[in-house]
Amino acid sequence: MGFCAKCGATLTEGSGYCGSCGSPVAPGIQGEASGPQVVTTSPSVSSTGLTSNIAGALAYVLGPITGIVFLVLEPYKRDRFVRFQPMQSVLFCMAAFVFSIAWGIVVRIMISVSGWTAVVLTPIGLVISLPYFLFWLFLTYQAYSQREYRIPFIGAIAAKQAAG
Secondary structure (H helix, E strand, O other): OEEOOOOOOEEOOOOOEOOOOOOEOOOOOOOEOOEOOOOOOOOOEOOOOOEHHHHHHHOOOOOHHHHHHHHHOOOHHHOHHHHHHHHHHHHHHHHHHHHHHHHHHHHHHHHHHOOOHHHHHHHHHHHHHHHHHHHHHHHHHHHHOOOOOOOOOHHHHHHHHHHO
């Protein structure tokens, strides 16, 4: 019987993943009766050839589409790190979508009140879109670097969903 390197739970013999946290267990790394051995924390390679950091970064590429794909694909749905990244990606894109709709409503209301505000509000919308894009790139890079960067509020929700 061995122990998981991430959560310390007892591993069942012959299992490729921890039953508690879902982290992959390399074959032959499980602890023996003489003493527990731990699994290294380097990115693991799945049967599809993707390491967990690549899978986490790819979860951000097409936003909710790739996020949902990685939430349902085996073996990624059992890896807590990979589960966190697509969940955060989906929630981040939903928040950006809601903000985009709210901004569009504000612009249309302002244009209906006075037509000249379109000249001012359109460039402001573009200036708002640039930081969103840069933050999306930052999140993708953090996932690729095997870091679990949590967006305030959204990251906490994603972590809770990934743990459960």
